[in-house]
């Protein structure tokens with residue numbers, strides 16, 4: 001087995017919940033816990049309940065506090081993202097969008113992204129499909145097929161999750177995500193590849209100024225056909241060896 005498969009996944013989670021406590025934050029934590037039970041991960045959890053107030057005044061990345069610049073660098077270097085936002089006015093919050101407006105626009109190509117949201121009403125569940133998915137499609141990220149939407153009714157008074165159906169949905173979302181996440185041979189390699197982009201973005205990038213991109217970041221999150229074929233070949237060889245022995 002390749003060592004890449006044994007490496008922990010470098011997961012960056014983002015909760016756009018501005019309050020503390022926050023239902024969105026509990027939801028994201030629950031998704032992280034489910035994933036950690038299934039596969040080795042190292043997680044960097046970005047909480048807008050902590051950084052929300054640091055974001056608003058900045059137009060350029062270099063105007064952001066170092067902590068937020070580091071968070072953006074972590075997003076750009078992640079093997080996979082788990083992102084969630086409360087629904088505000090039928091969409092993600094303004095600050096959630098502001099944060100992702102700073103993310104270098106080719107850094108998330110092919111990166112798997114698990115989408116989540118919490119809202120007051122069932123009626124806005126499609127915020128996952130109509131707001132979040134298009135945003136990450138813009139980045140050419142690989143949005144995962146199953147997202148997780150929670151409403152106020154899914155939580156206890158202390159914001160822990162009370163609903164079994166929400167837990168089941170989280171389990172399903174992780175089960176469907178795992179084959180994509182575990183197959184990614186890029187584990188830990190993206191950090192090195194995007195480093196120069198992050199440095200350039202921190203120096204120059206503003207929400208009113210795009211970096212001219214001649215090249216799109218090469219796809220590293222999805223195995224090339226060559227890699228897939230060589231793994232299949234190895235499996236075939238191992239099988240033949242076992243049969244001979």
Ligand SMILES: Cc1cc2nc3c(=O)[nH]c(=O)nc-3n(C[C@H](O)[C@H](O)[C@H](O)COP(=O)(O)O)c2cc1C
Pocket residue numbers: 016017018019021022023024025086087088089090091118119120121122123124151152
């Ligand atoms: C300004 C504002 C706008 C909101 N708009 C919506 C909305 O359009 N649809 C909805 O279902 N819930 C809406 N809500 C409710 C929140 O999305 C919901 O309570 C969410 O779970 C809060 O997450 P949090 O605890 O992480 O802050 C709104 C709440 C606020 C404060």
